[in-house]
Amino acid sequence: MASTTVTTTTETTTEATSTALPPLMKAWVLHGKEDMRLEERPVPTPGAGEVLLQIGSVGVCGSDKHMFFEGRASSDILRAPVVLGHEFGGTIVGVGEGIDPARLGVRVAVEPLVPDWTSREAREGRYNIDPNQRFFGVPGLDGALQQYLVVPSDNAHAIPDSVSDDAAAMVETISVALNGVEKAALPMGSRVVIVGGGPVGLFVAQLCRAQGVGTIALVEPQESRRNAAAGFGCVTYSDLAEAGGDYDAFIDCTGVASVRHDGCYTVRPGGRAVFIGVGAEDATVPMPAVIEREVSIHGVMRYAFTWPKVIAMLEAGLIEADGLVSRTLRMDDALEAWTRPLATEVKTMVLVGE
Incomplete structure (x- = not known):
C-alpha cells in the first residue's frame, strides 16, 4: 500500500x-x-x-x-x-x-x-x-x-x-428534487401536480416555483404539510382525486403504488409521469392511459452534478x-x-x- x-x-x-x-x-x-x-x-x-x-x-x-x-x-x-x-x-x-x-x-x-x-x-x-x-x-x-x-x-x-449546517445536509434532498423537476421538463407557465408533502415534495414545489411553473398543485393528507406547501405558492389537496387533471407533469414523491397508478390519469396527452418515491418493488401503471396518450414515465435515481447548483440557489435565497x-x-x-x-x-x- x-x-x-x-x-x-x-x-x-x-x-x-x-x-x-x-x-x-x-x-x-x-x-x-x-x-x-x-x-x-x-x-x-x-x-x-x-x-x-x-x-x-x-x-x-x-x-x-x-x-x-x-x-x-x-x-x-x-x-x-x-x-x-x-x-x-x-x-x-x-x-x-x-x-x-x-x-x-x-x-x-x-x-x-x-x-x-x-x-x-x-x-x-x-x-x-x-x-x-x-x-x-x-x-x-x-x-x-x-x-x-x-x-x-x-x-x-x-x-x-x-x-x-442543516441546510448543508439537505443539499442531498434538494438534489433529488432537482433531478425530478428536470425530468419533468416543465416550461414556464405549465401545470404540475406533486404528490407527497415531505421534504422532497416541498423542495420540488419550491424548485417549480423558482423556474416559473404556472400552477403547482400538491397533494398531501397531513394538514401541517399542506400549510407549508401553501406558503410556497401551491394549491393544496388532501386527496389526488380532488386535484383534477390535464397537468403537464405528475411527480410522485411517495412511492405508494396506488398513487403511481392513479397519477398517470392526471397527465395530459403527451405529458410526463415522474417517479421519485421508491416504495414497493412492483407497481402497476394503467397502460391505456400511458400508451394511448403517449405519457412518458421517468424514474429518478439520485442526482448528478447538482451540488454547485443547489448551493448557489440556497445562497441566493431561492430555496428555503x-x-x-x-x-x-x-x-x-x-x-x-x-x-x-x-x-x-x-x-x-x-x-x-x-
Missing part, C-alpha cells in the same frame, strides 16, 4: 480552529432490524485524495427508516453492520496526500454518491445510474451518523457562511431549507428519530457536531 501524507489542523499554521483529534469517536451502528447501537470507533485517517470531516448535521431520510425497520431500502439490503446517514455536511479537519492544506477548516456539503468513473454511465455523464456506484450510509459504505468520516475531496463542496426542520436531536439521542416519530414531522436532523 502506498504511503499517505495526512495533515490536520494541529499541524499547520492555518486559521482553522479545530482542536487536536481524539483517538476515538461515537458512531451509531445498525446491526439488524431495529437494532442500532451507539459504539466507539477509532477516528479514521484520510488517504490520498481524501479529506477527514468533523460531521455537522445529518438528516434522517425515509430510506434510513426503511433500512432500520425492514433491513432494506429498495435494492440495498442490510447484510452486515452499517452506519446510516447520507444527508450530511461538516468541517474539514484533515487532508490526505495531494489535497491542498488550505481546505482545512472549510465547511462543506457532501455528495454521498461515489461512482466508478471508468464505467460507461459515468463517462456519459450519468454517474447516478452507474451500477458499480457506492453510496455513503447504505450497506457497503458507512455513513455520517458518526463524529468523523473520510470522504473523497471532490465530493466535499464548500458552502458559504450563509448556509447553515431551514424552515423544513421540524426536530433536532443530539448525537446521543439520535435513535429517537426512529423510535419516537412525530405526527407533524417533515425533517429530523441529528446534530452530530454538538
Whole structure:
C-alpha cells in the first residue's frame, strides 16, 4: 500500500480552529432490524485524495427508516453492520496526500454518491445510474451518523457562511428534487401536480416555483404539510382525486403504488409521469392511459452534478431549507428519530457536531 501524507489542523499554521483529534469517536451502528447501537470507533485517517470531516448535521431520510425497520431500502439490503446517514455536511479537519492544506477548516456539503468513473454511465455523464456506484450510509459504505468520516475531496463542496449546517445536509434532498423537476421538463407557465408533502415534495414545489411553473398543485393528507406547501405558492389537496387533471407533469414523491397508478390519469396527452418515491418493488401503471396518450414515465435515481447548483440557489435565497426542520436531536439521542416519530414531522436532523 502506498504511503499517505495526512495533515490536520494541529499541524499547520492555518486559521482553522479545530482542536487536536481524539483517538476515538461515537458512531451509531445498525446491526439488524431495529437494532442500532451507539459504539466507539477509532477516528479514521484520510488517504490520498481524501479529506477527514468533523460531521455537522445529518438528516434522517425515509430510506434510513426503511433500512432500520425492514433491513432494506429498495435494492440495498442490510447484510452486515452499517452506519446510516447520507444527508450530511461538516468541517474539514484533515487532508490526505495531494489535497491542498488550505481546505482545512472549510465547511462543506457532501455528495454521498461515489461512482466508478471508468464505467460507461459515468463517462456519459450519468454517474447516478452507474451500477458499480457506492453510496455513503447504505450497506457497503458507512455513513455520517458518526463524529468523523473520510470522504473523497471532490465530493466535499464548500458552502458559504450563509448556509447553515442543516441546510448543508439537505443539499442531498434538494438534489433529488432537482433531478425530478428536470425530468419533468416543465416550461414556464405549465401545470404540475406533486404528490407527497415531505421534504422532497416541498423542495420540488419550491424548485417549480423558482423556474416559473404556472400552477403547482400538491397533494398531501397531513394538514401541517399542506400549510407549508401553501406558503410556497401551491394549491393544496388532501386527496389526488380532488386535484383534477390535464397537468403537464405528475411527480410522485411517495412511492405508494396506488398513487403511481392513479397519477398517470392526471397527465395530459403527451405529458410526463415522474417517479421519485421508491416504495414497493412492483407497481402497476394503467397502460391505456400511458400508451394511448403517449405519457412518458421517468424514474429518478439520485442526482448528478447538482451540488454547485443547489448551493448557489440556497445562497441566493431561492430555496428555503431551514424552515423544513421540524426536530433536532443530539448525537446521543439520535435513535429517537426512529423510535419516537412525530405526527407533524417533515425533517429530523441529528446534530452530530454538538
